Amino acid sequence: MRRPTALARLVPLVALAVLLGAAPPAAAAPGDFVPWLQTAHVRPGGGINLWRAPVGSAGLGEPVAPALVATLDTGGFRFDQSRTGSGVFAPVGSPPTPDALISHQQPNGGVLLWVVPVSTGQPEVWADLRGGGWSWADSRQYVGDVDGDRRDDVVSVHRNDWGLGAVGVNVWVHRNTGSGFADPQLWATIMPRDIPGAEHIDRWEPFVDSRFLVGDVNGDRRADLSMTHRANGAARGYGMIHTLWQNTGGSFANSGRWEGARTSQGWSFDASRDLLQEIDGYGRRGLTIVHQQPGDGVLVFHRPFHPENGGGWSGVWLASDLRAGGWSWSGSRQVAADIDSDGREDLLSVHAQVSGGELVWAHTLAGPFEPMGAPVLVGDLRSGGWDFRTSTETVSSPSIWH
Ligand SMILES: [Ca+2]
Ligand SMILES: [Ca+2]
Ligand SMILES: [Ca+2]
Numbered sequence: 001m002r003r004p005t006a007l008a009r010l011v012p013l014v015a016l017a018v019l020l021g022a023a024p025p026a027a028a029a030p031g032d033f034v035p036w037l038q039t040a041h042v043r044p045g046g047g048i049n050l051w052r053a054p055v056g057s058a059g060l061g062e063p064v065a066p067a068l069v070a071t072l073d074t075g076g077f078r079f080d081q082s083r084t085g086s087g088v089f090a091p092v093g094s095p096p097t098p099d100a101l102i103s104h105q106q107p108n109g110g111v112l113l114w115v116v117p118v119s120t121g122q123p124e125v126w127a128d129l130r131g132g133g134w135s136w137a138d139s140r141q142y143v144g145d146v147d148g149d150r151r152d153d154v155v156s157v158h159r160n161d162w163g164l165g166a167v168g169v170n171v172w173v174h175r176n177t178g179s180g181f182a183d184p185q186l187w188a189t190i191m192p193r194d195i196p197g198a199e200h201i202d203r204w205e206p207f208v209d210s211r212f213l214v215g216d217v218n219g220d221r222r223a224d225l226s227m228t229h230r231a232n233g234a235a236r237g238y239g240m241i242h243t244l245w246q247n248t249g250g251s252f253a254n255s256g257r258w259e260g261a262r263t264s265q266g267w268s269f270d271a272s273r274d275l276l277q278e279i280d281g282y283g284r285r286g287l288t289i290v291h292q293q294p295g296d297g298v299l300v301f302h303r304p305f306h307p308e309n310g311g312g313w314s315g316v317w318l319a320s321d322l323r324a325g326g327w328s329w330s331g332s333r334q335v336a337a338d339i340d341s342d343g344r345e346d347l348l349s350v351h352a353q354v355s356g357g358e359l360v361w362a363h364t365l366a367g368p369f370e371p372m373g374a375p376v377l378v379g380d381l382r383s384g385g386w387d388f389r390t391s392t393e394t395v396s397s398p399s400i401w402h
Pocket of ligand 3: 337338339340341345346
C-alpha cells in the first residue's frame with residue numbers, strides 16, 4: 001500500500017474547532033432511521049473490537065465519535081478470520097439501531113454466522129454452516145432485506161467448482177426469522193457463460209475476478225445483487241463489466257442488460273472499487289465507482305439504475321473529482337450513509353494519515369445527478385490507536401426504514 005499523502009494540512013482550523021467543541025448528538029425524531037458507522041478493529045491479541053458511531057443524526061456539525069459496543073477476544077474470534085457487516089437483524093426500538101453480523105471461519109474451514117445485537121453486545125450464533133460443504137474462504141456474506149419484511153437477511157455468494165476448469169458461484173439466501181437465519185435457499189447458480197458481456201472470462205475466480213454487492217437497486221424494497229466483473233482482453237476492450245441480478249421473490253435474475261467500462265477510457269477492475277448508494281430518495285440504489293487516478297488521486301462515478309428493457313445499469317457520470325488536495329485512493333475507504341438526513345445517501349471517506357490514525361470526511365449529495373459537494377471533515381481519529389490497515393467499516397442499509 002502506498003503511503004497516504006499529508007491530508008492533515010487540509011483540515012480547516014475553523015472546522016476542527018467546531019469538531020472538537022461540538023455538542024453531543026441530538027436524539028433522532030421518531031421513525032427517522034439514523035445510519036451508524038460500524039468499525040471493526042483488531043485487538044492486540046488478534047480479537048475484534050466493534051465500535052459504532054451515529055452519523056447523520058443532526059447534519060454535519062457533529063464529530064464522528066465511535067463508542068465501543070463489543071469486545072470479542074474469547075470463543076475463538078479473530079479479526080483475520082472474520083468479516084463483519086451491519087444490519088437490522090433484531091430490531092429493538094424505533095428507529096432501531098443496527099446490529100453487527102460476523103462471518104467467522106471455523107477450524108474445519110466452515111462458517112458460523114454470528115449476530116451481535118446492539119441491545120446486548122453479546123454474540124449469538126444465527127447460522128451454523130460448519131457442514132454441507134460450506135467454506136469461509138470460498139464464500140462472502142452480504143447484508144440486505146431480500147423479502148421486504150424490514151429485517152435484514154444475509155446473502156452468501158459461494159464459489160462452485162464444476163471441475164475441468166469450470167468455476168461459477170451459487171448464491172444462497174439466509175432469511176431472518178427474528179431470532180436466527182433459516183436454512184439457506186439457493187437463489188442463483190451463475191457460470192461465466194451466464195454473465196452478459198463477460199463470456200470470454202476464461203477462468204473465472206469469483207472473488208478475484210468479480211465483486212459482489214447486495215442492496216435494493218430497483219426500489220421495490222427487496223435487495224438485489226450487483227456484480228462487477230473483470231473483463232479480459234478478449235472482452236472487446238472493456239476493463240470491467242457491470243451486471244445486475246434483480247430479486248424476483250425467489251431468485252436473482254439478469255435481464256441481459258450489462259454496461260461496460262472501456263480500458264481506452266482508463267477503466268480498470270483492479271484500480272477501482274464500488275458500493276451501492278441511494279441517491280434519488282426513492283429507495284433506488286446506484287452503483288458508485290471509486291476509481292484510482294494517476295498519482296493515487298480519486299474520481300467518483302455514479303451509475304444509476306435504468307428501469308427499461310427489464311432493468312439494469314445505465315451510463316456513468318462523474319460525481320466527484322478528488323484528484324487534488326492530497327486524496328489517496330489506496331489510503332482511503334468509502335461507505336454510503338445519509339449524513340445530512342435529506343433522504344439521499346452521501347459518502348463517508350475514512351482516510352489514513354501519515355502521522356497515524358484516520359480522518360473521516362463527508363461528501364454530501366445535493367440531489368440526484370448533481371456532483372457531490374467538497375469534502376467536509378466530520379471525524380478526527382488521529383489519536384486513540386485508530387489504524388486504517390487493521391480496521392474495516394460498514395454502514396447498515398437505511399432505506400428500509402424510510
Ligand atoms: Ca428480511
Ligand atoms: Ca429490488
Ligand atoms: Ca443526504
